[in-house]
Amino acid sequence: MTPGPRRVGRAEPAPIFSALGDPTRLQLVDRLVRGGPQSITRLSRGFPYTRQAITKHLRVLEDAGLVRGMRRGRERHWKLEATRIDVARRYLDHVSSQWDAALDRLKRFVEE
Amino acid sequence: MTPGPRRVGRAEPAPIFSALGDPTRLQLVDRLVRGGPQSITRLSRGFPYTRQAITKHLRVLEDAGLVRGMRRGRERHWKLEATRIDVARRYLDHVSSQWDAALDRLKRFVEE
Numbered sequence: 647m648t649p650g651p652r653r654v655g656r657a658e659p660a661p662i663f664s665a666l667g668d669p670t671r672l673q674l675v676d677r678l679v680r681g682g683p684q685s686i687t688r689l690s691r692g693f694p695y696t697r698q699a700i701t702k703h704l705r706v707l708e709d710a711g712l713v714r715g716m717r718r719g720r721e722r723h724w725k726l727e728a729t730r731i732d733v734a735r736r737y738l739d740h741v742s743s744q745w746d747a748a749l750d751r752l753k754r755f756v757e758e
Numbered sequence: 759m760t761p762g763p764r765r766v767g768r769a770e771p772a773p774i775f776s777a778l779g780d781p782t783r784l785q786l787v788d789r790l791v792r793g794g795p796q797s798i799t800r801l802s803r804g805f806p807y808t809r810q811a812i813t814k815h816l817r818v819l820e821d822a823g824l825v826r827g828m829r830r831g832r833e834r835h836w837k838l839e840a841t842r843i844d845v846a847r848r849y850l851d852h853v854s855s856q857w858d859a860a861l862d863r864l865k866r867f868v869e870e
Binding site: 659660661662663664665666667668669671672675676679680682726728731732734735737738739741742744745748752 | 771772773774775776777778779780781783784787788791792794838840843844846847849850851853854856857860864
């Protein structure tokens with residue numbers, strides 16, 4: 647069985663998961679979802695990292711389509727792209743529902 | 759604002775996301791959820807990678823608690839740990855519901 651084109655869609659969330667695979671980036675996502683679009687100055691507050699390090703994390707999230715940078719006044723502001731979170735969510739929902747279906751089949755098999 | 763202990767729970771799914779952040783590993787998860795516990799021989803079938811490469815990917819998934827290796831007969835079998843998928847799912851559900859709540863607040867603010 648060779649991985650066919652049908653699988654491409656399945657693999658598509660990989661870059662999103664990869665970008666979310668870091669505690670600092672999860673905290674940035676958390677701040678953006680709770681605080682709305684905000685500047686790098688506000689986003690960096692309280693982190694034991696330099697602005698440069700935070701910017702690097704934001705670029706990783708941006709490459710995965712999870713955040714977007716916008717020019718607003720003097721400073722670049724960042725906003726969350728919630729639709730990309732949904733791509734990852736839908737993938738995990740799909741895995742879970744397949745898992746539940748497999749358990750149901752096993753249960754029926756045992757009962758019959 | 760210093761990241762407090764409350765945030766530890768939020769950051770906890772990071773290793774799970776990191777492990778899911780690779781197309782081959784997503785395909786392995788997909789095979790395990792559809793085919794149930796299976797040997798490395800069966801899991802490797804159709805992949806353009808060596809058994810060693812597949813085993814390495816399985817170890818990454820194992821370190822994140824997403825799969826478990828079991829001795830069964832001559833060969834090690836691997837099974838999915840669906841509860842860990844749920845940890846990641848719950849995190850994304852939490853982000854989405856916070857996002858929806860933020861949009862609602864914004865809508866009320868604009869309307870008032």
